[in-house]
Amino acid sequence: MSADPVKSGDLLADVPARLDKEETAVLAELPGARIERIVSTGQASPPGFWYDQDWTEWFVVLSGSAGVRIEGEEKPRILAPGGYLEIPPRVRHRVDWTDADEPTVWLAVHAK
């Protein structure tokens, strides 16, 4: 038997209901992108913390909900299931809140 060249999985399986901190799992390392599943259960970015990345990040919320603040905007952008954002390099952003009642599952694509 040779190894299966096709990788498979279920990104809605084994979603923890409660976490001390966000859980990140790498689903795929492609030549030009890394695909991750992130699960949040009420976590937010620390006060005053901003992500400031040198890659484009694309992410979508698949369950739960979240408020993502873009620097310079007054209010967070609210993401419900299906909602996605594409954040260019150097656009500072933070997670103001994630759903306190059910897990928020994110699919994130980090362009390389």
Add this chain to the structure above:
Amino acid sequence: MSADPVKSGDLLADVPARLDKEETAVLAELPGARIERIVSTGQASPPGFWYDQDWTEWFVVLSGSAGVRIEGEEKPRILAPGGYLEIPPRVRHRVDWTDADEPTVWLAVHAK
């Protein structure tokens, strides 16, 4: 007003219930990957057709269901919501069937 540097959208919005052929929408063109939403309403690959691609393709089913056949395997791999596959270059595959009762929404990442 300058253009919004952050692109946003809802990949579960405006899902057509019935299509004559699959609908593909490019959600993002990142430096290393193209992200697409594909909606199928019962479509399959034509008889005898195989995708034979020179890039890695990663895709997940978000609603509906599908049977994806990998060349050399006896049965299709059945994808329900959350199910994903990572198909390396040159691994021939086809869509044997998609859900006839509800739209199948795929999120596909083409590595560049």
